[in-house]
Amino acid sequence: MHVNGKVALVTGAAQGIGRAFVQMLLEKGAKVVLVDLNREAGEESKRTIFIQCDVADQEQFEGTFKKAVEHFGKLDILVNNAGVNNEKNWESTIQINLTSVIRGTYIGLEYMKKGNGGDGGVIINISSLAGLMPAAHQPVYCATKHGIIGFTRSIAMAANMGNYGVRLNTICPGFVNTPILKSIEKEENMGQYFAYKDEIKNMMKFYAYLFIFSPSLIAEGLITIIEDDALNGEVMKISASQGIHFQEYNQLPFQLRKL
Ligand SMILES: NC(=O)c1ccc[n+]([C@@H]2O[C@H](COP(=O)([O-])OP(=O)(O)OC[C@H]3O[C@@H](n4cnc5c(N)ncnc54)[C@H](O)[C@@H]3O)[C@@H](O)[C@H]2O)c1
Numbered sequence: 001m002h003v004n005g006k007v008a009l010v011t012g013a014a015q016g017i018g019r020a021f022v023q024m025l026l027e028k029g030a031k032v033v034l035v036d037l038n039r040e041a042g043e044e045s046k047r048t049i050f051i052q053c054d055v056a057d058q059e060q061f062e063g064t065f066k067k068a069v070e071h072f073g074k075l076d077i078l079v080n081n082a083g084v085n086n087e088k089n090w091e092s093t094i095q096i097n098l099t100s101v102i103r104g105t106y107i108g109l110e111y112m113k114k115g116n117g118g119d120g121g122v123i124i125n126i127s128s129l130a131g132l133m134p135a136a137h138q139p140v141y142c143a144t145k146h147g148i149i150g151f152t153r154s155i156a157m158a159a160n161m162g163n164y165g166v167r168l169n170t171i172c173p174g175f176v177n178t179p180i181l182k183s184i185e186k187e188e189n190m191g192q193y194f195a196y197k198d199e200i201k202n203m204m205k206f207y208a209y210l211f212i213f214s215p216s217l218i219a220e221g222l223i224t225i226i227e228d229d230a231l232n233g234e235v236m237k238i239s240a241s242q243g244i245h246f247q248e249y250n251q252l253p254f255q256l257r258k259l
Contacts, residue, residue, distance in 0.1 A: 001122060001226055004029030007072040009065070011055050011104065012082030014038040016178030017126065020215035021079055021222055022048070028223060030077065033068040037082075055082045055100040056092070065107050076121040077226060078108040083126065083144075085183040088191030090140040097144035101125050102151055105168065109155075113164035120165025122226050125152045127172045129210060129237060132247060137193035137200050145172075149235055156233030157252065167232040169225045172247070173218050174210030174239035209241040220244065 008025050012018040013034035025032050026047060034050045044050055049071050053064040069075055080101040086093045105123055112121040130138065131145030149170050156168040175181065183189035184200050193200075204211075212218070221236050221244045235247035 001076070001229060003077075003223065003226055005031075006076035006121075006226075007031045007033070007068070007074050008077035008079065009033040009035060009068050009075060009108070010079040010081055011035045011053075011100075012126075013050075014040055016180060017173065017176055017215040017218050018079075018081045020219040021081060024216065024219035024223060025077070031072050033064075033072065035064055035082070055080075055104065056095045058103065061100065061103060062107055065111060069111055074119065075108065075111045076119065078104065078112070078121070078123045079126070079222065080104040080108075080123070081126040083180070085138065085141050085180055086189045086191075087138060087140055087193050088188060090191075093140050094144055097141065098147045098151075101148050105151070105155060109159070109164065109166060112166050113159070113162075114166075115163070118165070121167075123152075123166060123168045124222060124225055125168070125170050127152075127170045127235075129172050129174050129239065131170070131172055132235070132237070136203065137190065137196050153233045153235070160232060167225075167229070169231055169234045169236065171218065171221050171225070172235060172237045173221075174212055174237075175204060175207065176212045176215050176218060178215060210239040212238065212240050217244070 008030045010018050010021050013022050014036035022032050031047045035053050037054050051064045053060045055061050083097045108123050112118040114120050125148050127148040128145040130142045131149045135142040152168050152170045159166050187194040221238050225231050237247055238244050
């Protein structure tokens with residue numbers, strides 16, 4: 001799919017990786033709906049609209065899609081990116097990182113899938129390398145990121161079987177230099193694991209080869225997924241040492257039928 005002229009909705013768009021996604025999508029000629037809790041998402045322009053929304057609030061989230069489609073007339077690309085690192089308020093972490101990604105995917109499919117008035121499209125759900133390996137002192141964050149991968153691979157299979165015309169893929173970044181990393185040093189985020197903050201920092205040094213300095217590399221991965229129509233149900237990994245690459249799995253039946 002070419003990005004030029006398409007309508008994209010990005011959650012968690014105000015800063016960090018989401019902001020880099022928005023910039024890259026705009027550079028490629030998309031119209032972008034920026035969705036975030038935080039109002040400071042930058043100036044609106046002819047090709048952007050900002051909608052303040054808590055993705056964990058079902059009514060607000062549904063209303064956001066409605067407003068987006070009313071404004072730009074359609075939806076082609078959905079990026080479920082909003083996420084938090086909070087082991088203290090872990091139920092809320094599940095709500096934001098996993099439940100809202102599932103809900104966003106289902107709402108997005110209602111607008112995008114063929115046979116339901118949509119033109120098809122692409123959905124990208126943002127997981128983490130913590131979705132493929134354990135993350136000591138972040139067990140709930142890790143569980144939500146594992147959950148995103150299982151959900152997205154499964155719904156990609158269903159979309160293929162149902163001829164939705166929508167591809168669904170996951171991106172798993174390594175550590176990226178964004179504000180979320182500061183949460184590791186805060187008691188209100190880490191709760192019982194706050195005591196281990198020095199160990200966590202040492203662990204991050206151990207994984208330094210995964211550390212990505214600019215979220216723009218993650219945005220390049222996003223564009224690759226949007227533009228390559230052969231990608232469905234894939235898990236893209238991005239790290240400093242290996243760049244953009246894919247998790248390998250055994251062959252699945254849905255891989256036999258490409259869109
Ligand atoms: N930075 C990393 O090292 C890293 C690594 C792997 C995966 N990720 C994932 O990438 C995504 C983006 O992370 P980031 O590094 O840009 O973090 P960030 O904290 O810089 O940005 C997250 C954005 O999401 C928004 N947000 C949080 N809760 C929300 C809610 N309930 N409703 C709407 N918006 C909400 C925040 O306001 C913020 O603008 C997250 O899902 C994160 O788990 C980040």
